[in-house]
Amino acid sequence: MPTSNGVADETSTPARILDAALVSFATRGYEATSLDSLAAGLEVRKQTILYWFPSKEVLLDAVIDRSAIELSEALEGSLATAGTGWVQVEAVVRSVFRLAARQPELLGLVREMGRLGPPAATRFVAALEPLVSRASEFLEAEMDSGHMRRHEPRLLLLAIYSTVIGMLTEVELLRALGEEPTARSLVRRRAEILDLLRSALVTSTA
Amino acid sequence: MPTSNGVADETSTPARILDAALVSFATRGYEATSLDSLAAGLEVRKQTILYWFPSKEVLLDAVIDRSAIELSEALEGSLATAGTGWVQVEAVVRSVFRLAARQPELLGLVREMGRLGPPAATRFVAALEPLVSRASEFLEAEMDSGHMRRHEPRLLLLAIYSTVIGMLTEVELLRALGEEPTARSLVRRRAEILDLLRSALVTSTA
DNA sequence: TTGGTCACTTACCATATGGTAGACAGATCT
DNA sequence: AGATCTGTCTACCATATGGTAAGTGACCAA
Numbered sequence: 001m002p003t004s005n006g007v008a009d010e011t012s013t014p015a016r017i018l019d020a021a022l023v024s025f026a027t028r029g030y031e032a033t034s035l036d037s038l039a040a041g042l043e044v045r046k047q048t049i050l051y052w053f054p055s056k057e058v059l060l061d062a063v064i065d066r067s068a069i070e071l072s073e074a075l076e077g078s079l080a081t082a083g084t085g086w087v088q089v090e091a092v093v094r095s096v097f098r099l100a101a102r103q104p105e106l107l108g109l110v111r112e113m114g115r116l117g118p119p120a121a122t123r124f125v126a127a128l129e130p131l132v133s134r135a136s137e138f139l140e141a142e143m144d145s146g147h148m149r150r151h152e153p154r155l156l157l158l159a160i161y162s163t164v165i166g167m168l169t170e171v172e173l174l175r176a177l178g179e180e181p182t183a184r185s186l187v188r189r190r191a192e193i194l195d196l197l198r199s200a201l202v203t204s205t206a
Numbered sequence: 207m208p209t210s211n212g213v214a215d216e217t218s219t220p221a222r223i224l225d226a227a228l229v230s231f232a233t234r235g236y237e238a239t240s241l242d243s244l245a246a247g248l249e250v251r252k253q254t255i256l257y258w259f260p261s262k263e264v265l266l267d268a269v270i271d272r273s274a275i276e277l278s279e280a281l282e283g284s285l286a287t288a289g290t291g292w293v294q295v296e297a298v299v300r301s302v303f304r305l306a307a308r309q310p311e312l313l314g315l316v317r318e319m320g321r322l323g324p325p326a327a328t329r330f331v332a333a334l335e336p337l338v339s340r341a342s343e344f345l346e347a348e349m350d351s352g353h354m355r356r357h358e359p360r361l362l363l364l365a366i367y368s369t370v371i372g373m374l375t376e377v378e379l380l381r382a383l384g385e386e387p388t389a390r391s392l393v394r395r396r397a398e399i400l401d402l403l404r405s406a407l408v409t410s411t412a
Numbered sequence: 413t414t415g416g417t418c419a420c421t422t423a424c425c426a427t428a429t430g431g432t433a434g435a436c437a438g439a440t441c442t
Numbered sequence: 443a444g445a446t447c448t449g450t451c452t453a454c455c456a457t458a459t460g461g462t463a464a465g466t467g468a469c470c471a472a
Binding site: 149162171200 | 235237238317318319320321324327328331332335338342355357358360361362363364365367368369371372373375376377378379380381382383384385394395398399401402403405406407
């Protein structure tokens with residue numbers, strides 16, 4: 001009943017397990033998440049988890065797959081509203097921030113993926129591959145048409161990705177910088193990053 | 207005898223333990239690192255580790271402290287060679303990349319810190335606080351003098367940090383983008399990021 | 413020689429973890 | 443009604459983990 005998340009409103013047990021696992025994996029990390037504590041949070045016995053997901057690794061894979069789909073849908077959606085170069089980039093960044101506001105765990109998981117070795121990370125990246133390709137091609141096209149400064153598209157993508165994820169998930173550092181992770185701060189960070197990206201990417205001042 | 211690292215050439219046991227712990231914490235993560243496996247790699251019994259560092263957490267703290275010092279020294283050094291705005295930024299970025307080439311684990315640890323909760327992360331950030339302050343003030347001064355576009359200094363710092371760390375540590379994503387993490391690639395990434403930063407920061411094209 | 417400290421070891425231990433085996437209640441099917 | 447299937451639970455278990463207690467040999471001062 002208490003979904004606590006808001007995304008998968010399903011009361012179904014496997015969905016609830018996935019929700020809880022996503023949150024815990026994203027915040028405490030995969031290894032640091034025990035099936036027992038997960039089960040306790042769900043007011044369910046550990047065996048119930050193992051009934052739906054035969055092993056912890058399978059559970060991780062399931063979380064990855066579901067998250068990759070959600071992420072893809074959200075971003076593909078904002079990529080679909082085709083626009084001129086910068087508008088498009090801005091739309092994507094905004095939708096990522098929207099996602100971060102609604103489901104911070106999702107972004108946290110993305111971050112965690114980079115740390116988890118080849119089995120998990122590979123699966124995740126593979127699932128997002130079409131998205132990456134599309135974004136990469138988009139950037140290249142924009143450069144060709146002169147809307148954006150020329151860069152190595154894939155490296156540029158990595159840079160943008162790193163900046164956005166960092167600005168969204170480096171909570172500790174934020175705190176140390178005197179920036180409490182509030183909703184207001186999120187807006188400021190968004191403004192800042194958009195400003196930076198525009199300066200870095202766009203050729204002529206729009 | 208086999209220091210395997212190159213930095214702390216000391217053959218002293220505690221130093222070797224710190225070296226191994228740093229590498230393992232940075233690559234496999236703190237929780238995923240067991241004292242046993244650590245000891246095995248050092249051809250030493252686990253108790254030897256616990257003799258020098260009474261608990262795993264103390265070991266982590268020690269690794270953090272030593273790494274923070276190394277990091278500070280490296281960056282303070284490149285900050286010391288005072289120069290005009292952009293030259294200064296470039297020098298720092300270059301020294302981070304140099305550090306990444308010589309001691310990738312150090313950067314890996316930085317990344318890991320963001321994930322580890324308040325006890326560890328706070329300690330780390332606190333140790334680097336003077337560096338952060340200095341960098342922040344530098345940026346502000348540069349903006350005041352008109353050498354750089356105006357931004358929120360602390361957020362700008364976070365953005366730069368995120369980008370650099372990301373470009374240096376997102377190995378999986380790099381691979382997925384067809385960029386093998388070689389030395390050659392490192393140079394390309396450095397060029398790319400410097401290019402990006404210059405576009406984003408500098409007011410007049412140097 | 414002896415007593416003590418240092419660096420490290422062997423011997424254990426309590427606990428937590430992922431996972432197996434099988435029971436049990438309720439729903440569904442025949 | 444009886445058989446079967448579904449979802450969850452209780453009962454265990456092997457292993458790994460961080461950590462304690464106590465020993466051992468080398469060295470060193472008195």
